[in-house]
Amino acid sequence: MGTGATGEWRGWRTATEAALYGPGGFYRRSEGPAGHFRTSVHASALFAGAVARLLGRVDDALGRPATLDFVDMAAGRGELATGVLAALPTDVQARTRAYAVEVADRPDGLDHRIEWLTEPPRGITGLLFANEWLDNVPVEVAEVDPAGEARLVLVRDDGQERLGEPVGGAGARWLERWWPLPPEEGLRAEIGAPRDEAWASAVAAVERGLAVAVDYAHTVGTRPLCGTLTGFREGRETAPVPDGSCDITAHVALDACALPGAHLVPQREALRALGITGARPPLALASTDPVAYVRALASAGEAAELTAAGGLGDFGWLLQPVGIPDPLATAVRSPV
Numbered sequence: 001m002g003t004g005a006t007g008e009w010r011g012w013r014t015a016t017e018a019a020l021y022g023p024g025g026f027y028r029r030s031e032g033p034a035g036h037f038r039t040s041v042h043a044s045a046l047f048a049g050a051v052a053r054l055l056g057r058v059d060d061a062l063g064r065p066a067t068l069d070f071v072d073m074a075a076g077r078g079e080l081a082t083g084v085l086a087a088l089p090t091d092v093q094a095r096t097r098a099y100a101v102e103v104a105d106r107p108d109g110l111d112h113r114i115e116w117l118t119e120p121p122r123g124i125t126g127l128l129f130a131n132e133w134l135d136n137v138p139v140e141v142a143e144v145d146p147a148g149e150a151r152l153v154l155v156r157d158d159g160q161e162r163l164g165e166p167v168g169g170a171g172a173r174w175l176e177r178w179w180p181l182p183p184e185e186g187l188r189a190e191i192g193a194p195r196d197e198a199w200a201s202a203v204a205a206v207e208r209g210l211a212v213a214v215d216y217a218h219t220v221g222t223r224p225l226c227g228t229l230t231g232f233r234e235g236r237e238t239a240p241v242p243d244g245s246c247d248i249t250a251h252v253a254l255d256a257c258a259l260p261g262a263h264l265v266p267q268r269e270a271l272r273a274l275g276i277t278g279a280r281p282p283l284a285l286a287s288t289d290p291v292a293y294v295r296a297l298a299s300a301g302e303a304a305e306l307t308a309a310g311g312l313g314d315f316g317w318l319l320q321p322v323g324i325p326d327p328l329a330t331a332v333r334s335p336v
């Protein structure tokens with residue numbers, strides 16, 4: 001259990017912090033995120049391959065420095081860093097320093113070339129890639145009361161909720177700017193300010209290169225009416241109960257996280273620009289080279305999952321170049 005005693009009413013931010021990252025918290029458990037849900041990283045090695053190609057573009061934009069950094073931010077068990085190293089061309093791999101930044105302990109058997117840290121290294125020259133990090137940065141939840149006022153939602157560690165104080169100060173300002181709540185009882189919003197701060201601090205670690213945050217996202221004008229706070233346990237969506245037994249996640253207001261010069265693009269477009277098309281192999285290949293055909297078909301299926309509408313393809317990629325041109329400029333549709 002990562003939380004206080006049942007019966008204690010706390011804001012969702014404090015309750016989630018304890019449930020996910022406190023002693024015995026959900027993300028400190030041995031099975032890791034892959035034991036409970038499937039990210040793009042787990043879905044297919046094609047994803048790490050695409051990120052490796054993105055690192056190659058960053059390398060070119062940087063003028064191929066003597067050392068090139070790759071930072072797997074919120075690394076889970078380091079699966080993306082491992083996959084990226086494996087997918088890099090030998091000459092780039094030899095110049096690459098790979099880091100995994102994680103709250104959880106270094107897993108046994110991880111490639112010795114990957115340095116395991118609890119904070120991003122400073123002065124990164126290269127690519128910092130945060131896949132499904134910000135959705136796990138704990139936030140407060142606001143709900144409109146019968147009088148039309150936004151109040152903080154308090155929760156016990158059995159998941160029961162009640163309304164607390166009116167939202168004031170920085171939280172109220174964030175809501176007004178990024179997620180205005182009409183005065184209708186029951187409407188809810190997640191106050192994303194801690195994610196904006198977390199992202200700004202990760203970007204600040206990049207001296208030159210690119211920072212990318214990938215998450216289920218929404219933008220002003222498409223915010224969900226009742227928020228998206230939910231739980232995951234052993235592959236299933238479940239009620240969010242802050243007792244350390246399940247993941248607690250909420251989609252990310254990536255437009256609020258964006259710093260000047262950022263672009264937001266759907267995963268399907270980002271991956272297409274990095275060579276993942278999902279095209280099925282020509283049927284003729286089945287007779288000329290059946291093994292290659294089967295392999296290409298499996299790869300097309302994995303690409304389809306990574307780019308699917310209503311699924312991983314809808315994720316947002318927030319691209320934040322630092323001192324280089326945006327290496328995915330051709331895929332960029334939505335400046336934020």
Ligand SMILES: C[S@@+](CC[C@H](N)C(=O)[O-])C[C@H]1O[C@@H](n2cnc3c(N)ncnc32)[C@H](O)[C@@H]1O
Pocket residue numbers: 027033039040041042073074075076077079080101102103104118130131132133136137
């Ligand atoms: C949903 S998992 C994603 C893991 C991996 N990036 C992937 O896509 O498979 C979120 C991970 O973020 C880690 N995390 C959350 N906040 C963090 C922080 N401030 N620093 C480092 N890791 C963090 C959690 O421990 C967890 O392993």
